Amino acid sequence: MLQIFIRFFSLGLVSFGGPAAHIGYFRQTFVQELQWLDDKHYGSLVALSQFMPGPGSSQVGFAIGYHRGGLLGGIAAFLGFTLPSFILLFLLAVTSSQWLEYSITQGVIHGLKLLAVVVVADAILIMFKQFCQRKTAKLLMVLSCVVILLQPSMLVQFSLLIIAAIVGRFYLSASDNAEPPASSTHTTEPVRVNFFWLSIFVGLLIASLVAVGLSKQAGIATLTELFSQFYQVGSMVFGGGHVVLPLLQSSIGDAVNNDQFLTGYALAQAVPGPMFALAAFLGAEIWISQPLVGALVATLAIFLPGFLLMLVALKSWHGISSRPKVTGAIAGVNxxxxxxxxxxxxxxxxxxxxxxxxxxxxVVLGFGLFKIFKPNIFILVAGFGVSGALITAII
Structure with missing residues (x-):
């Protein structure tokens, strides 16, 4: 367990660049160097993380830890990989009142917000090419964007995900690349679902929906409501990384203002580790009376659903992926x-x-340089931070 923790902790200290980069770091370390698993097995774990809602790269890390050391190994991997970013974002949240008052700090934060525009625009472009190749998928993308712009709410987003899954099941079941029909000798692999973990996931999701409703009726903010809000987000974020933004914003509502939210997102870009560690910053900002408790509850809640679902499906992934109707539903959701x-x-x-x-x-200059030269994310963070400070000083 200690070996697993140390390996993932060392990666958590240097893993800049988002989920795609993290997956590359994991492959280099655990497949090529340590040989804890082979390329085929690793590729299946990456595919499963894309299939399930939750933090993609962290789910892959959890699955590697689980493969190496069972459930405790998965927990050790999660703690090691997430701890550096959690500590950094928590400290930045609790000291924000001290360093945010300086104009140069405001300039750096403004520059990082501009970097967020570049990074998210690039993520959208990549995801559009990957998930929106067919007309039906493009139509779902456009309509969902229009609806959310006009009616941004958690309930609307959840409803759109359900509709997209239904549409995808019927109209996106076939592969984007034409494949020959299966032969008569083909047999579908059976699905072995772990109902213990599934019942925990579903039970917590239902309880979270009830808890948020009761808290709103009572008009009193509680830790249960905080857990429930972040748990719901973690249950519905397909694609991981930057996709957490719209759901988080809808879920926490007025608990933090736009400036606090974007400051946290910008800082999450500037630290290594998973994007979902943004929950540490937001939890500390929301639960001001006990910021460490708020950060711990929010972080646990947003990661937990993805890990529970990985435990549900780790032994049944091949059976699930062989069913075209299921993959069609996921295509619609994506x-x-x-x-x-x-x-x-x-x-x-x-x-x-x-x-x-x-x-x-x-933004235009940064996006162009980003696409042409593909610099390291740390260089981008430093460049936009300095640019933001200079803009503030000049103006």
Whole structure:
């Protein structure tokens, strides 16, 4: 367990670049160097993480730890990989009142918000190419974006995900690439679902929905409500990474303002580790009386659903992936998620970050350099932070 923790902790200290980069780091370390599993097994874990809602790269890390050391190994992997970013974002949250008052700090944060525009725009472009190749998928993406722009709420997003799954089941079941029909000798692999973990996941999801409703009726904020809000987000985020933004914003509502939300997102870009560690910053900001408790509850809640679902499906993934109707439903959900992210690009990211033609020019320049030269994310963070500080000093 200690070996698993140390290996993932060391990666958590240096894993800049988001989920795609994390998956590359994991492969280099655990497949090529340590040989804890082979490429085929690793590829199946990556595919499963894309199939399930939750934090993609963290789910892969959890699955590697589970493969190496059972449930405790999975927990050790999660703690090791997440701890560096959790500590950094928590400390930034509890000290924000001290360093946010300086104009140069405000400039750096503004620059990081502009970086968020670049990073999310690039994520949308990549996800559009990956998930929206067919007309039905493109239509789902456009309609979901329009609806969320006009009616941004958690209930609307959840409803759109259900509709997208139904549409995808009937119209996106076939592969984007034409494949020959299966031969008569083909047999579908049986699905072995772990109902123990599934019942925990479903039970907590139902309880979270009830808890949020009761808290709103009572008008009193509780830790149970905080857990429930972040648990619901973790249960519905397909695609991981930046996709968490629109759902988080809808879920926590007025608990934090747009500036706090985007500051946390910008800082999450600047630290290594999983994007979902943003929950540590937001939890500390929301639960001001006991920020460490708030950060711990929010972080546990947002990661937990994805890990429970991995435990449900780890032994049945091949059987699930062999069913075209299921993969069609997921294709519909993925296309809709791209629409959600496009809506989030406008509000709150673009509308709160780009305030002048100079800002827009920096975004366009940064996006161009990002696509042409593909610099390390740490270089981008430093460049946009310095640019934001200079813009603030000049203006």
């Amino acid at each position: 296309a809709t998620v791209v629409g959600f992210l496009l809506a989030a690009l406008y509000n709150p990211i673009f509308s709160s970050a780009v305030l002048s033609p100079l800002d827009m020019a920096l």
